[in-house]
Amino acid sequence: MKRKPKLAVWKFASCDGCQLSLLACEDELLAVAGQIDIAYFPEASRATVKGKYDLSLVEGSITTPHDVERIQGIRRVSKHLVTIGACATAGGIQALRNFKDVGEFTRIVYARPEYISTLDKSAPISEHVKVDFELHGCPINKHQLLEVISAFMSARKPNIPSHSVCVECKLKGTVCVMAAHGAPCLGPVTRAGCGAICPKFLRGCYGCFGPMETPNTESLSTQWKVLGATDAEIQRTYRGFNACAEAFKKEGLRYDDKETD
Amino acid sequence: MPDILESKNLQQLIEVLSADGYRVVAPTVRDNAIIYDEIATVADLPKGWTDKQDGGNYRLEKRKDDAFFGYNVGPHSWKKFLHPPVTRLFRAKLEGNGFQVVPEVEETPDFAFFGVRSCELHAIAIHDRVLIDEQFVDPVYQARREKIFTVAVNCGQAGGTCFCVSMNTGPKASFGYDIVLTEVLDGERHYFTVETGSEKGAEVMSKIPLRKAEAEESETAEKIVAETVLQMGRYLDTTGIRDLLIRNYDHPRWDEVASRCLTCANCTMVCPTCFCSTVEDVTDLKGHAAERWRKWDSCFTLDFSYIHGGNVRSSAKSRYRQWMTHKLSAWIDQFETSGCVGCGRCITWCPTGIDITEEVRAIRETEVSD
Numbered sequence: 001m002k003r004k005p006k007l008a009v010w011k012f013a014s015c016d017g018c019q020l021s022l023l024a025c026e027d028e029l030l031a032v033a034g035q036i037d038i039a040y041f042p043e044a045s046r047a048t049v050k051g052k053y054d055l056s057l058v059e060g061s062i063t064t065p066h067d068v069e070r071i072q073g074i075r076r077v078s079k080h081l082v083t084i085g086a087c088a089t090a091g092g093i094q095a096l097r098n099f100k101d102v103g104e105f106t107r108i109v110y111a112r113p114e115y116i117s118t119l120d121k122s123a124p125i126s127e128h129v130k131v132d133f134e135l136h137g138c139p140i141n142k143h144q145l146l147e148v149i150s151a152f153m154s155a156r157k158p159n160i161p162s163h164s165v166c167v168e169c170k171l172k173g174t175v176c177v178m179a180a181h182g183a184p185c186l187g188p189v190t191r192a193g194c195g196a197i198c199p200k201f202l203r204g205c206y207g208c209f210g211p212m213e214t215p216n217t218e219s220l221s222t223q224w225k226v227l228g229a230t231d232a233e234i235q236r237t238y239r240g241f242n243a244c245a246e247a248f249k250k251e252g253l254r255y256d257d258k259e260t261d
Numbered sequence: 262m263p264d265i266l267e268s269k270n271l272q273q274l275i276e277v278l279s280a281d282g283y284r285v286v287a288p289t290v291r292d293n294a295i296i297y298d299e300i301a302t303v304a305d306l307p308k309g310w311t312d313k314q315d316g317g318n319y320r321l322e323k324r325k326d327d328a329f330f331g332y333n334v335g336p337h338s339w340k341k342f343l344h345p346p347v348t349r350l351f352r353a354k355l356e357g358n359g360f361q362v363v364p365e366v367e368e369t370p371d372f373a374f375f376g377v378r379s380c381e382l383h384a385i386a387i388h389d390r391v392l393i394d395e396q397f398v399d400p401v402y403q404a405r406r407e408k409i410f411t412v413a414v415n416c417g418q419a420g421g422t423c424f425c426v427s428m429n430t431g432p433k434a435s436f437g438y439d440i441v442l443t444e445v446l447d448g449e450r451h452y453f454t455v456e457t458g459s460e461k462g463a464e465v466m467s468k469i470p471l472r473k474a475e476a477e478e479s480e481t482a483e484k485i486v487a488e489t490v491l492q493m494g495r496y497l498d499t500t501g502i503r504d505l506l507i508r509n510y511d512h513p514r515w516d517e518v519a520s521r522c523l524t525c526a527n528c529t530m531v532c533p534t535c536f537c538s539t540v541e542d543v544t545d546l547k548g549h550a551a552e553r554w555r556k557w558d559s560c561f562t563l564d565f566s567y568i569h570g571g572n573v574r575s576s577a578k579s580r581y582r583q584w585m586t587h588k589l590s591a592w593i594d595q596f597e598t599s600g601c602v603g604c605g606r607c608i609t610w611c612p613t614g615i616d617i618t619e620e621v622r623a624i625r626e627t628e629v630s631d
Contacts, residue, residue: 028546035546150546159541163526163562166612170530171346171557175294175336178612180319188525188612202292213563214577216523223317223613 316614
């Protein structure tokens with residue numbers, strides 16, 4: 001019988017939510033376990049199998065010198081490395097530190113800041129090692145995760161769109177909250193994948209899946225202002241889970257000199 | 262002379278269609294918009310509602326009367342029923358060294374479209390041309406299309422982004438219906454003039470309480486539609502438009518519109534004539550079963566124009582230009598008609614309010630002649 005591929009799940013600076021998406025697969029998790037040898041997944045089991053691993057799923061961002069060494073090691077023992085979630089693909093919410101002085105934070109927060117060994121930036125995995133595929137989202141969508149694993153098993157391209165959330169709204173027949181309610185929505189500049197949940201509940205998109213393939217954030221901000229958003233509100237909107245994803249970072253920085261607080 | 266259906270008897274038309282086995286789909290209010298969905302009674306219609314539309318802006322408002330059809334087209338179009346947004350084409354099972362295809366057996370629903378506007382009849386006719394009359398027939402569309410019963414409604418008012426008069430597609434329905442209604446609210450009186458367009462339509466009409474119209478009633482209905490012609494919120498000069506856009510392939514306006522275009526694809530999704538789709542193959546974890554799915558796609562996505570080696574329309578400029586020139590110019594070469602029916606959806610539902618009529622005007626007015 002053919003050897004089952006070995007899967008490893010690794011964690012860096014993150015909330016664990018994306019790994020939980022794998023456990024949340026429930027029924028499908030049994031199917032995954034039937035086809036894949038879950039060799040390293042501390043969140044699920046203390047039993048571990050040594051590498052090499054055929055597929056490594058990496059959650060979290062790189063925030064310490066130790067992380068930098070560890071991800072290099074993981075890359076060496078992984079045939080395929082897929083990053084999952086906003087932390088691993090864009091630095092996560094903790095990348096807000098990238099806009100500030102981390103030394104100052106540690107001096108305020110910790111009694112003995114000299115014990116803290118940290119980098120001044122929270123970085124996506126791809127800034128340190130080669131990544132074979134990035135699955136976006138905060139958290140990732142479990143159906144998309146299963147699609148990526150299935151595609152990997154069949155050595156085919158995963159069906160993971162990089163177009164806007166708007167397409168998902170329209171496929172579902174959801175009424176546009178921006179045109180019909182005047183709600184500021186990041187959907188037009190945000191990558192699809194969540195199933196357009198927020199507009200279904202009459203809320204604007206928060207951009208959890210990061211920038212879509214060709215985001216025109218500047219034009220969207222112009223329209224947000226028409227709808228009454230202030231510069232500070234626009235900046236805060238882009239300073240979310242994907243604050244350091246390139247297009248969102250750039251749009252947020254445009255308001256830096258306009259900051260009032 | 263048309264027949265008259267009193268507004269209090271409109272429910273009977275729905276009941277007759279339901280009794281004939283149709284699923285009646287009609288305008289109905291949901292999430293602050295008028296969308297198309299299955300209805301059970303006249304109470305599900307947007308009675309007393311109207312819509313205010315402008316670039317990137319749609320608002321529902323209460324009317325001062327009880328009109329059933331006192332609004333224009335919303336974010337949905339009938340294409341969602343005829344050309345479904347997501348549909349499975351077939352399944353496949355692993356068998357030995359090959360695979361066996363399991364064809365999709367779909368119970369095609371019998372829809373009665375209730376409240377179709379003239380511009381929408383034109384849009385359906387365009388889809389017929391593209392998806393049935395060409396060399397390759399789309400069986401999903403065809404199976405659904407053949408069974409439709411169409412109740413059209415002549416527009417009693419035009420919306421802020423309407424320009425059917427420019428496109429010669431309305432506001433009066435001239436073909437493609439089984440029954441057409443014109444709603445009249447005249448003081449205390451509320452009735453519909455009814456005309457048939459097919460034998461199917463005549464049969465349905467024979468089952469509902471009608472009487473012959475008085476000359477004055479018929480004239481009132483005609484006048485309402487004639488006034489709608491004068492209310493168009495937008496105007497598009499189509500003179501020589503095919504050549505205008507071809508000549509202006511490098512016009513600076515394309516850069517200007519690209520700076521506002523979000524490439525979000527909303528315009529193509531709401532367009533009643535955009536028909537492009539993509540096909541995705543999915544496999545299960547074991548690799549024993551596969552499925553092929555078709556989904557609406559858009560010329561605004563990068564994947565749409567991705568070919569071996571890269572994307573042939575990587576800039577927003579090239580994608581907007583592709584969409585607009587196909588719709589208004591190349592479509593004429595391809596299908597001998599414009600791809601635009603003047604419904605205004607692309608204007609209303611563009612998050613930044615890009616206006617196709619304004620873009621044409623800008624190019625026309627600033628064209629640099631040789």
